[in-house]
Amino acid sequence: MDAYGLVGHPLGHSFSAGYFAEKFSREGIDATYTNFDIPNIAQLTTLIAENVNLRGVNVTIPHKQAVIPLLDALSDEACEIGAVNVVRITRDADGTVRTKGFNSDVIGFTESLRPLLRPHHRRALVLGCGGASRAIVYGLRKLGITPTYVSRTKAEGRLTYEELTADVLAAHHIIVNCSPVGMFPHVDEAPKLPYHLLSPLHLCYDLVYNPLETSFMKKASAQGAVVKNGLEMLHLQAEAAWSMWHAETQTSK
Numbered sequence: 001m002d003a004y005g006l007v008g009h010p011l012g013h014s015f016s017a018g019y020f021a022e023k024f025s026r027e028g029i030d031a032t033y034t035n036f037d038i039p040n041i042a043q044l045t046t047l048i049a050e051n052v053n054l055r056g057v058n059v060t061i062p063h064k065q066a067v068i069p070l071l072d073a074l075s076d077e078a079c080e081i082g083a084v085n086v087v088r089i090t091r092d093a094d095g096t097v098r099t100k101g102f103n104s105d106v107i108g109f110t111e112s113l114r115p116l117l118r119p120h121h122r123r124a125l126v127l128g129c130g131g132a133s134r135a136i137v138y139g140l141r142k143l144g145i146t147p148t149y150v151s152r153t154k155a156e157g158r159l160t161y162e163e164l165t166a167d168v169l170a171a172h173h174i175i176v177n178c179s180p181v182g183m184f185p186h187v188d189e190a191p192k193l194p195y196h197l198l199s200p201l202h203l204c205y206d207l208v209y210n211p212l213e214t215s216f217m218k219k220a221s222a223q224g225a226v227v228k229n230g231l232e233m234l235h236l237q238a239e240a241a242w243s244m245w246h247a248e249t250q251t252s253k
Contacts, residue, residue: 005051006033008037008038009063013185044057056088064131068101086240088245107237108238124148125148128151164197175198175203177204177214190214190219207233209233
């Protein structure tokens with residue numbers, strides 16, 4: 001029986017296993033999907049060796065960048081983004097294992113964001129600088145939207161939360177939370193934004209989907225902003241991942 005799974009740490013927030021279990025049942029697919037909670041991504045090599053039926057894994061926080069050096073190849077898009085959330089595993093007749101990394105986050109994000117976009121949505125603030133944010137910045141640029149990172153620490157090309165003035169918020173009508181702040185079990189937390197400066201012109205997208213309505217979304221909605229969680233993104237990227245695991249063509253690293 002083919003096996004698939006999710007690698008990351010921690011994984012208590014994830015709905016991926018439930019999504020794929022439902023997909024396998026609905027479509028009559030004889031396969032399993034398992035959560036592999038591994039604090040150190042170096043454990044992936046052993047995981048693949050010990051699970052000979054494993055054909056692919058999703059990769060989540062905090063390993064989306066750290067996994068890259070362990071892989072044999074990357075898709076062109078994953079290479080450009082600099083983050084991987086899908087790994088395809090193939091085994092040659094002689095037992096040689098080959099791994100290739102892809103990024104389906106960008107597909108899930110852009111396709112779920114596109115219907116909400118309006119002409120004034122030209123600039124975006126991206127909260128967080130991890131592997132997920134790289135795919136979001138890439139996707140925003142593909143949509144013709146100018147992104148700006150926001151981080152807790154000062155760095156070139158980034159804003160800090162303290163620098164989010166009324167003028168900055170008036171010039172950026174999309175805000176995407178790519179950080180885990182507010183994710184289960186820390187459901188009362190929210191990014192430290194000046195929420196009183198938000199308006200109905202703002203679109204606030206939270207990659208978090210557990211809980212379905214985060215504190216970030218509640219605070220933004222209270223100001224009239226349009227809000228969306230990451231559940232549709234999860235579903236879209238999961239279907240894209242399934243296609244990537246079963247694609248016949250391969251692109252070299």
